[in-house]
Amino acid sequence: MLSINNLHASVEGKEILKGLSLEIKPGEVHAIMGPNGSGKSTLASVLAGKEDYEITDGEVLFHGKDLLDLAPEERAGEGLFLAFQYPVEIPGVSMTNFLRTAVNSVREYRGQEVLSGGDFLKLMREKQAIVELDANLTKRSVNEGFSGGEKKRAEIFQMAMLEPTLSILDETDSGLDIDALRIVSEAVNKLRSPERSWLVITHYQRLLDHIVPDFVHVLYKGKIVKSGGKELALELEEKGYDWLKELNPA
Amino acid sequence: MASTIDQHKASFLEALQTSAAEGSSARTQAREALETLEVPTRKWEDWKYTQVRDLLKASYTTSGLAVESTEGFLIPDLEGDVLVFVNGRFSPALSTFGSNGDNMHIAPMGHLSELLSGVVDTHLGELISDSNIFTATNTAYADQGVVIFVPNGKIAEHPIQIIHINHPGAEALASQHRNLFVVGKHAVAKVAETYFSIGEGTSFRNQVDELIVLDNGELEYVKIENESDQASIMGHTYGHLGRDSKIRMFTLTFSGELVRNNLHLKLAGENVNAQLNGVYLIDGSQHVDNYTKVDHAEPHCYSNELYKGIITGSATGVFSGYIHVWPDAQKTNAFQSNRNILLSDNANMYTKPQLEIYADDVKCSHGATTGRIDEGAIFYLRARGIPELEAQKMMIHAFTMETVESLSMEPVLAYIEEKITGRF
Ligand SMILES: Nc1ncnc2c1ncn2[C@@H]1O[C@H](COP(=O)(O)OP(=O)(O)OP(=O)(O)O)[C@@H](O)[C@H]1O
Ligand SMILES: [Mg+2]
Numbered sequence: 001m002l003s004i005n006n007l008h009a010s011v012e013g014k015e016i017l018k019g020l021s022l023e024i025k026p027g028e029v030h031a032i033m034g035p036n037g038s039g040k041s042t043l044a045s046v047l048a049g050k051e052d053y054e055i056t057d058g059e060v061l062f063h064g065k066d067l068l069d070l071a072p073e074e075r076a077g078e079g080l081f082l083a084f085q086y087p088v089e090i091p092g093v094s095m096t097n098f099l100r101t102a103v104n105s106v107r108e109y110r111g112q113e114v115l116s117g118g119d120f121l122k123l124m125r126e127k128q129a130i131v132e133l134d135a136n137l138t139k140r141s142v143n144e145g146f147s148g149g150e151k152k153r154a155e156i157f158q159m160a161m162l163e164p165t166l167s168i169l170d171e172t173d174s175g176l177d178i179d180a181l182r183i184v185s186e187a188v189n190k191l192r193s194p195e196r197s198w199l200v201i202t203h204y205q206r207l208l209d210h211i212v213p214d215f216v217h218v219l220y221k222g223k224i225v226k227s228g229g230k231e232l233a234l235e236l237e238e239k240g241y242d243w244l245k246e247l248n249p250a
Numbered sequence: 251m252a253s254t255i256d257q258h259k260a261s262f263l264e265a266l267q268t269s270a271a272e273g274s275s276a277r278t279q280a281r282e283a284l285e286t287l288e289v290p291t292r293k294w295e296d297w298k299y300t301q302v303r304d305l306l307k308a309s310y311t312t313s314g315l316a317v318e319s320t321e322g323f324l325i326p327d328l329e330g331d332v333l334v335f336v337n338g339r340f341s342p343a344l345s346t347f348g349s350n351g352d353n354m355h356i357a358p359m360g361h362l363s364e365l366l367s368g369v370v371d372t373h374l375g376e377l378i379s380d381s382n383i384f385t386a387t388n389t390a391y392a393d394q395g396v397v398i399f400v401p402n403g404k405i406a407e408h409p410i411q412i413i414h415i416n417h418p419g420a421e422a423l424a425s426q427h428r429n430l431f432v433v434g435k436h437a438v439a440k441v442a443e444t445y446f447s448i449g450e451g452t453s454f455r456n457q458v459d460e461l462i463v464l465d466n467g468e469l470e471y472v473k474i475e476n477e478s479d480q481a482s483i484m485g486h487t488y489g490h491l492g493r494d495s496k497i498r499m500f501t502l503t504f505s506g507e508l509v510r511n512n513l514h515l516k517l518a519g520e521n522v523n524a525q526l527n528g529v530y531l532i533d534g535s536q537h538v539d540n541y542t543k544v545d546h547a548e549p550h551c552y553s554n555e556l557y558k559g560i561i562t563g564s565a566t567g568v569f570s571g572y573i574h575v576w577p578d579a580q581k582t583n584a585f586q587s588n589r590n591i592l593l594s595d596n597a598n599m600y601t602k603p604q605l606e607i608y609a610d611d612v613k614c615s616h617g618a619t620t621g622r623i624d625e626g627a628i629f630y631l632r633a634r635g636i637p638e639l640e641a642q643k644m645m646i647h648a649f650t651m652e653t654v655e656s657l658s659m660e661p662v663l664a665y666i667e668e669k670i671t672g673r674f
Contacts, residue, residue, distance in 0.1 A: 048633045076635035090627045092648025098631070101644065106635035141648075142630075158634065 001026050001197055002047075002067075002166055007058035009046050016042045018222035019058070024166065027194040031208055031233060032201045034219035035241045040201045041085050043219070044170045048082040049075050062166070076102075077109030081164035083155035085171045085201075090142035095154075098142050099124065103161055127160040131187045148175035156184050160191065168199045173207040185210030205237040220244050255289055258306035259383065265310040265424050266456070268393045276375030280389035287383045299568040299600045300510055300539040305454055305482055310424035313337060314451070315417040320344050323413050323446050327661040330408030330440075333358055336415050338394055338425025338455070347410075354406035354439065355399040359392075359428065366397045369432055377460045377488035377516075384484045388426050388458040395428030398441070402434035402464070409659050412443040416477065418451025429459040433467040435492075440470040442662045445505065447477040452507075454482045461489040461497070465519060468496040472662055476669065477505035479534055486512045493519025493548075498656055501528040502666055503538050504673060514543040517551040517579075524553040527653040529666075531646070531673040533563035543572040544586075546579040546612075555586040558650050562593035562674065570602040571616060577608040586616040591623050591649060593642075593674070643671045 002024040009017040016039045024030055032040055046053050047060065049072035060067040062078060070078065090098070103123070104114045115123065128135060131153050143151050152172050159167050169188075173181055188198065188211050200211060208216075208230060216232040217224045218241075225244065226232070263284060289306060290297040314337035324332065331347035333340070333356075340358040347356055357366050375389050400406050416423055433439045447453060463469050475483060483506055491497055501511055515524055530538045544553045559567045569588040590599045603616040623645055631641035650670050657663050 048629075050629055071638065072629060072632035073635050073637050073641075076633060082633055084630070084633075088624075088626045088630045090624075090630065090645075090648065092651060093627075093631075093644050098634070098636075098644070101636050101640065102631075102634035105637060105640070109635065162635065 001063060003061040005059050007046070007060060008056040009042060009053045010056055011042070011053050015056070016053075016222050017046065020219070020223055022217065022224060024197050024199065026165075026197060028215065029198045029200060029211060029213045031213040031216045032199065032219050033203065033216065033233065033236055035244070038219045039222045040219055041170055044082055044085075044168045044201060047168060048072060048080065073105065074109070076162065076164075077106050079165035081159050081162055081167045083152070083159060083167065083169045083172045085174070087143050087151045087155055089144045089146075091144050093142050095138045095140055095142050096124070099138070099158065099161055102158070106162055123161065127157055130160055130190060131157045132183050133157045149177060149180050152176055153180060153184060156187050160187060165195055166197050166199065168201070170201045171203065173202055173204055181207065182210065205233050208233045218244070255303065255306070258303070259289055261309060262306040263387060265312065266387055266391050266426055268391050274371050274374055277390055280375065280381070280386040283381055283386045284383065284390060287381070287386055289383055296541065296570070299566075300508070300537065302484070302508070302510070305484065305508065308422040308452065308454070310454065311421040312424055314423045314453075315419050315449070317341070317415045317417050317448065320413060320415075323415055323444065325411060325442060325444065325661055325665045328409055328411055328442065328659065328665075331356060331410045332413065333396055333410070334413045334415065335394060335427065337417060337423055338427065340394055349408040350406040353400065353404040355401070356410065357397055359395040359397060362397060366399060369399050370397060370430060373432060373460065373462060374430060377462070377490050378458070378486075379514075384456050385458050385486050388428055388456055388486070392426035392428040392458070394426065395430065398431040398439060400433045400437040400439045400467075403436045404434065405438045406440070409440040409442055409662070412441065414443070414445045414455070415448065416446070416453045416455070416481065417448040418453045420451065422452040422454065424454045424456070427455065427457040429457070431459070431461045431469065433463045433469050435464045436466045437464070438468045440659055442472045442474070442659060444474045445477050445483070447481050447505070450478060450480055452480045453477070455484070457483070457485045459485070459487040461487065463489065463491050463495040463497055465492040466494040467492065470498045470658055472500045472657065472659070473502065474666065474669065475501070475503040475505050475509060479505065479507055479536060481506055482508040484510050487514070489515040491515060491517050491519065491522045491524060494521045495519065496523045498525045499527065500654060500657060501540065502669065503528070503530040503532065504669070506536055506538060509536075509538045510541065511539070512541045514545070515553070516545040516547060517553065518547050520548045520550045522548070522551040524551070525656055526553070526555040527656075528557040529650050529653050529670065530559045530561075530567055531670065532559070532561055532565040532567060533674070534565060535563065536565040538566070539568035539570075541570045543574065544584060546573070546575040546582045546584055549578060549580045549582065551579065552583045553585070556653050557588045558653055559590040559599060560593060560646055560649070560674070561590060561597040561599055564594070564596035566598040566600070568600045569618075570604065572604045573606070573614060573616070575607040575609050575612055575614065579609045580611045582609060582612040582614065584612070584614045588618045589649075590620040592620060593623060642674065646674070647671050
């Protein structure tokens with residue numbers, strides 16, 4: 001489904017991703033861990049299509065298409081979703097209007113019929129229930145004044161609304177209390193299917209207790225330096241990242 | 251020997267001269283004043299960013315091509331009077347008015363009742379404290395316009411729609427328009443004035459509005475300038491607000507090669523509430539200058555001014571906000587804000603706040619920002635599947651809608667909303 005091959009990306013002349021390769025098959029959950037500043041969010045942004053990054057080498061195929069050649073909105077239409085580490089606040093744009101436009105845009109892209117007002121509200125109520133999102137939040141402006149945890153929950157709610165095939169969760173667990181973590185994880189697990197995949201970026205094993213990954217990768221200085229099964233996450237939690245320095249001296 | 255600019259002035263005046271507007275002493279005085287009034291130059295402080303000389307250069311005609319219908323020019327669902335001016339002239343065939351019955355006296359100039367003629371004789375020119383060549387030309391020669399008088403205690407529920415449609419031919423079209431609205435004590439009136447043009451011909455409109463709102467009266471006045479990029483507008487609006495009165499002004503500008511909207515409100519009684527908002531969405535080589543002046547002459551008044559602009563292409567926006575708080579005007583609350591988004595590298599914005607405060611117990615503030623559209627937000631919307639242009643529309647909508655929240659004419663609000671999101 002997603003095939004990243006020798007990806008190099010820079011920002012302002014500084015290389016952040018330095019030959020990253022990763023293969024995700026339908027139905028798989030991959031976790032990416034790694035120290036601060038190693039390039040995890042950069043990878044997520046590059047995949048979602050943020051224009052600040054220059055791709056200097058490599059390729060990314062998504063469902064067989066050249067992902068890097070698509071506009072961000074086309075990537076979303078193709079089934080890519082990024083739950084942002086820091087979702088932006090957009091005062092003056094109501095959550096409901098935003099979601100209706102988003103859902104209908106991707107539906108149009110996918111050749112599906114645009115939802116009527118009634119059907120949209122029904123869908124919204126249904127997905128809201130999955131993440132136990134306070135209904136009042138959808139009446140407000142996008143993320144405006146949401147607490148850290150509410151923002152993360154709202155991201156998962158959006159994911160549920162847009163029905164992507166590949167979801168990248170960038171530290172969605174950070175800032176969530178135990179209950180919220182459980183709710184968010186359950187929402188993800190409910191959506192799991194043989195067609196849907198996840199790329200979960202996290203610092204903590206506790207998320208991976210709930211969303212059990214098929215593979216765990218360690219990203220360090222713009223490259224995947226180690227991959228393994230779910231037990232690798234436990235090992236990392238125990239050992240920390242100091243061992244990386246010896247493995248791959250700067 | 252006359253200078254070139256004097257020659258331009260002379261031919262401009264000649265083009266706009268009419269014989270019909272005889273009568274009042276204001277007109278006679280204005281004619282006399284025109285002999286000495288000069289054309290503003292950029293050396294004049296109030297005209298620093300806007301070159302008006304070229305407006306006088308064209309050789310104008312006052313007639314244009316026919317307009318047969320108002321289709322596409324009416325604000326949907328706005329029920330009330332419709333007064334249509336085609337190429338500056340009142341069109342009885344396209345107009346209907348009188349929906350407010352006894353609650354409002356209204357007529358186009360040239361069709362005034364005895365009562366409305368009396369209103370004109372008493373008030374015309376009364377508010378023009380700083381006569382210039384444009385206002386004087388208007389006072390002297392404008393024989394087209396709308397006169398409204400709402401008697402004390404009358405609520406004129408139905409809005410008045412004044413529609414201007416210019417259809418210039420090969421020659422540049424010049425027109426003048428004069429509004430005089432008098433809203434009595436405890437009376438209410440609502441007016442939406444729209445400007446359109448057909449075709450690509452050049453036009454120039456010189457308009458003056460005088461708004462008198464007596465004690466505890468209320469006026470809502472919306473202007474939507476939506477002509478072609480070959481149209482220029484010189485507008486002067488003066489308001490005189492009595493004790494406990496309310497005014498809500500909103501000016502939306504899309505159009506225009508050169509547009510100057512002067513707005514001068516005098517808060518002349520205690521406890522006046524004045525809202526002056528505006529939005530301009532301009533591109534190409536348009537030049538739009540909003541010049542506002544709020545005179546706080548009495549205590550306990552509130553004025554709030556919010557102008558927002560989206561500027562792209564190599565267009566230029568200008569906002570000048572002058573707040574003058576007189577020595578007696580204690581407990582004044584006067585706020586002013588001008589916020590702009592530039593969508594292109596060549597777009598320009600000049601903002602000039604000017605506060606002169608001679609009372610000590612006042613709350614005044616002003617703020618101005620000019621920046622770029624929030625790229626982070628645009629990316630967020632696009633990452634959710636929303637196409638770039640749609641994302642930009644949503645951001646423009648979000649940015650501007652705050653300015654229209656206080657309008658009470660729902661259909662006008664919806665119309666503005668649609669116009670704004672459809673602009674780029
Ligand atoms: N727009 C940018 N301009 C300059 N530097 C950037 C930009 N984006 C990322 N970087 C730099 O790239 C490096 C990787 O950042 P990134 O956000 O991808 O790290 P991360 O692995 O997500 O870290 P964290 O665990 O703290 O979230 C950092 O050194 C960061 O400062
Ligand atoms: Mg990060």
